[in-house]
Amino acid sequence: MSNLVNVPKNGGLANTNSNRNFPTWSNWLDDIFNRDLPSVLTSNFNTGITLPKVNIKETADAFVVEMAVPGLKKSDFHIDLDNQVLSISAEIKDENEQKEENYIRREFGYSSFKRIFTLPESVNNDKIDASYKEGILSILLPKKEEAKQKPARTIKIS
Known part of the structure; x- marks a missing residue:
């Protein structure tokens, strides 16, 4: 997986991910902690x-x-x-x-x-x-x- 950094003419940075189908780390962690734990883990x-x-x-x-x-x-x-x-x-x-x-x-x-x-x-x-x-x-x-x-x-x- 490669990350390309484009430098637009206005001087800001934009992160372009060539694999947009994969979740980011923060999305993945949010999914884990925001869903209810299965009853097998809490019982x-x-x-x-x-x-x-x-x-x-x-x-x-x-x-x-x-x-x-x-x-x-x-x-x-x-x-x-x-x-x-x-x-x-x-x-x-x-x-x-x-x-x-x-x-x-x-x-x-x-x-x-x-x-x-x-x-x-x-x-x-x-x-x-x-x-x-x-x-x-x-x-x-x-x-x-x-x-x-x-x-x-x-x-x-x-």
Whole structure:
């Protein structure tokens, strides 16, 4: 593949590629990073668990992070906060062994995930709370007093 450089009379440079059918490096990289990863790469081969989906909503007093992760126990989760970075992870190991007359069947599985979020400065780190109920992990991120939305009010003219 050869690149020819033409110098037009106006003094600018124009890059002429003799093989216009081949994508450029930047187009190729854009194609890779802008398409969704196949489910084979984002799921666990043993259980089919994918990266949990997250809803984040903002109220006047707090941010609420809700993550759908059914089938886990509270003890499976690890929630850490370090320099305004919130990380939520879980690791599940499963081992089953069945013995019957002439054979032994042993299966094991492993699945894990980790989601990381950068928190805004307006979050009061000392009052973060988490709960897990009916397959939904909820994390309450209360706002600092100065960041809370104040109710609308009418100002009288003096």
